[in-house]
Amino acid sequence: MVFCWDEAILKAPDVGPARVNFLLRSLEALSRNLESLGHRLVVRQGPPESVIPAVAREVDASAVFTNRDYEPYAVARDERVRAALNEQGIAFRSHKDSVIHEEREVLTRTGTVFSVFTPYSRAWKLLPVPAPVPRLGPPKAPAPPVASLPLPSGGEALGHPLAQHLFPAGERAGLEALDTFLEARVFGYDHGRNVLSEIPGTSQVSPHLRFGTLGIRTVLSRLHSARSRATTAASLKSCDTWLSELIWREFYIQILTNHPRVASGAFRPEYNQIQWQGSDAQFDAWCSGQTGYPIVDAAMRCLNATGWMHNRLRMIVAMFLTKDLMVSWQRGERYFMRTLVDGDLAANNGGWQWSAGCGTDAAPYFRIFNPVTQGEKCDPEGAFVRRWVPELVGTPSDSIQEPWARPLLLARSGYVPPIVQHDVQRGRCLVMFKAVKGAAAAPSIPNEETQE
Numbered sequence: 135m136v137f138c139w140d141e142a143i144l145k146a147p148d149v150g151p152a153r154v155n156f157l158l159r160s161l162e163a164l165s166r167n168l169e170s171l172g173h174r175l176v177v178r179q180g181p182p183e184s185v186i187p188a189v190a191r192e193v194d195a196s197a198v199f200t201n202r203d204y205e206p207y208a209v210a211r212d213e214r215v216r217a218a219l220n221e222q223g224i225a226f227r228s229h230k231d232s233v234i235h236e237e238r239e240v241l242t243r244t245g246t247v248f249s250v251f252t253p254y255s256r257a258w259k260l261l262p263v264p265a266p267v268p269r270l271g272p273p274k275a276p277a278p279p280v281a282s283l284p285l286p287s288g289g290e291a292l293g294h295p296l297a298q299h300l301f302p303a304g305e306r307a308g309l310e311a312l313d314t315f316l317e318a319r320v321f322g323y324d325h326g327r328n329v330l331s332e333i334p335g336t337s338q339v340s341p342h343l344r345f346g347t348l349g350i351r352t353v354l355s356r357l358h359s360a361r362s363r364a365t366t367a368a369s370l371k372s373c374d375t376w377l378s379e380l381i382w383r384e385f386y387i388q389i390l391t392n393h394p395r396v397a398s399g400a401f402r403p404e405y406n407q408i409q410w411q412g413s414d415a416q417f418d419a420w421c422s423g424q425t426g427y428p429i430v431d432a433a434m435r436c437l438n439a440t441g442w443m444h445n446r447l448r449m450i451v452a453m454f455l456t457k458d459l460m461v462s463w464q465r466g467e468r469y470f471m472r473t474l475v476d477g478d479l480a481a482n483n484g485g486w487q488w489s490a491g492c493g494t495d496a497a498p499y500f501r502i503f504n505p506v507t508q509g510e511k512c513d514p515e516g517a518f519v520r521r522w523v524p525e526l527v528g529t530p531s532d533s534i535q536e537p538w539a540r541p542l543l544l545a546r547s548g549y550v551p552p553i554v555q556h557d558v559q560r561g562r563c564l565v566m567f568k569a570v571k572g573a574a575a576a577p578s579i580p581n582e583e584t585q586e
């Protein structure tokens with residue numbers, strides 16, 4: 135098996151230490167696993183279209199096998215590798231692996247691709263789910279003695295020194311996270327996914343699905359077994375909600391594959407005309423967790439320190455950046471990609487377009503979260519806020535999500551006052567969006583809706 139360090143990826147502006155270090159630790163685990171089975175991980179560095187054909191020649195291979203990656207860069211790269219191999223008479227065979235159903239496998243009755251989640255999900259569930267592939271056996275012949283680079287001991291050698299916590303990496307960590315979640319927490323997922331607690335209510339398997347340290351077929355097969363142990367209607371429903379999240383992942387992958395333009399613009403092109411009014415200073419305050427909105431700042435500080443953020447918080451901070459600060463969703467998208475350990479082009483882009491209201495979703499731009507009520511719902515006692523915003527440690531729970539309600543206490547705490555006023559910004563934001571929607575006024579709908 136060959137792993138190629140591709141400098142175009144290592145030097146890309148949206149690649150950051152959390153992901154590079156997760157990848158590095160996962161490669162170490164992969165290398166050990168392969169060795170225990172009598173195989174080898176060969177590591178090289180350089181342009182894949184030169185490296186892969188060179189290794190293939192060295193081992194006299196007649197074919198190279200790979201699993202498909204659906205990001206636009208990867209698709210183009212694999213085409214270059216295929217062409218270089220074919221020129222030498224070596225076959226290039228790619229396979230479906232990271233998804234259950236690929237981009238043109240879930241289709242409408244008229245054979246077109248879906249751009250709305252609910253009917254996509256319904257059609258997805260009607261298709262058969264493949265079983266996990268058997269574990270790799272020992273090699274049929276000894277591995278040819280080809281040169282391999284050592285894996286660097288840390289990300290600094292790759293230009294990505296880790297300043298964050300290291301997220302548990304590798305296949306074993308992925309399986310442990312999955313099994314721990316499916317043992318019990320999945321049965322309370324419907325509630326657990328919306329609150330912040332010491333014991334996470336979600337699985338935290340996203341970095342593993344992102345990097346392939348956990349296979350999606352294994353996840354589905356183990357979810358199926360867990361579901362058969364569900365004893366109440368509520369726990370069955372929770373299992374189905376979790377399945378739905380896994381389908382969201384595939385939905386966004388198929389959106390990216392079928393509409394690669396979303397990587398650089400809004401799914402609904404009219405939204406590319408928005409004149410974003412937020413300033414650099416506001417964006418910087420958001421990045422560093424200094425907006426004066428406790429749930430937003432706690433979430434961003436948590437992200438910066440750990441590379442991780444809970445889904446509800448991702449929605450809250452994304453909505454706050456685009457609707458309260460009126461900063462382009464693409465700036466937030468890039469920041470997330472650089473900082474998140476599970477940074478994934480399709481899911482991240484889908485999440486940001488959903489939050490900004492310019493994506494596939496039918497419920498659009500006028501859905502605006504109120505950061506105070508959102509904070510009260512997901513962190514009612516304020517424990518999460520106190521953990522990440524220590525300035526507010528002495529603030530009582532009834533005002534922890536709006537510390538400005540106690541001006542004296544706020545002044546003494548050293549915490550920043552809010553940099554914008556939500557109610558004012560909400561009105562300004564609607565005007566900004568309506569300007570590109572022309573005469574189409576926002577229908578009267580509630581301030582907030584839950585998603586996903």
Ligand SMILES: Cc1cc2nc3c(=O)[nH]c(=O)nc-3n(C[C@H](O)[C@H](O)[C@H](O)COP(=O)(O)OP(=O)(O)OC[C@H]3O[C@@H](n4cnc5c(N)ncnc54)[C@H](O)[C@@H]3O)c2cc1C
Pocket residue numbers: 327336337338339340341343344379380382383384386443444445446448449452470474476477478479481482483484485486489586
């Ligand atoms: C603004 C924004 C940015 C996001 N960026 C990313 C990203 O870069 N990478 C990423 O994997 N997810 C992203 N998500 C989706 C979601 O927040 C994470 O997948 C989830 O928080 C991961 O935690 P978990 O593994 O505990 O999820 P669980 O709740 O346990 O869900 C199981 C799995 O389902 C998938 N999933 C869940 N929700 C979504 C979703 N809304 N869209 C796509 N897949 C989903 C993930 O693979 C996840 O691991 C983003 C969401 C938003 C709103």
